[in-house]
Amino acid sequence: MKMTRLLLLSAFLIVSALAGAGSHAQETPKAELKVGFVPGPYIDEFKVGVAPELQKKGYRVRYVEFSTGLEANNAVFKGEIDANVMQTRCF
Numbered sequence: 001m002k003m004t005r006l007l008l009l010s011a012f013l014i015v016s017a018l019a020g021a022g023s024h025a026q027e028t029p030k031a032e033l034k035v036g037f038v039p040g041p042y043i044d045e046f047k048v049g050v051a052p053e054l055q056k057k058g059y060r061v062r063y064v065e066f067s068t069g070l071e072a073n074n075a076v077f078k079g080e081i082d083a084n085v086m087q088t089r090c091f
Contacts, residue, residue, distance in 0.1 A: 032060045036072040036084035039065075046085055 033054060037043040043063060051061045064081050066072040072084035 032062050033083070034062045034064055034081040036064045036066050036075055036081040038067070038069050038072055038084075038086045040086070042085050 035046065037046070043065070047063075054061055064075070066075065066084075069084075069086045072081070072086060075081045076084050
């Protein structure tokens with residue numbers, strides 16, 4: 001249950017950030033959004049819950065898989081992907 005809430009919160013934040021960024025660039029076509037994932041059920045949940053909303057807004061979603069969260073974080077830092085989705089424990 002906590003993981004589902006965390007995933008939904010992450011998805012909401014990603015969609016909100018992209019919606020805000022898109023409002024400044026209305027004249028240019030929307031680009032491909034690269035989202036990184038680590039092993040787990042997160043890519044399946046993202047495809048069902050978040051990707052359809054992004055596609056409705058005109059984004060093309062490309063999925064990039066990583067072995068570890070560190071690799072995914074480094075890819076975001078380097079600008080190789082736009083966002084990552086991975087499990088985080090809530091204490």
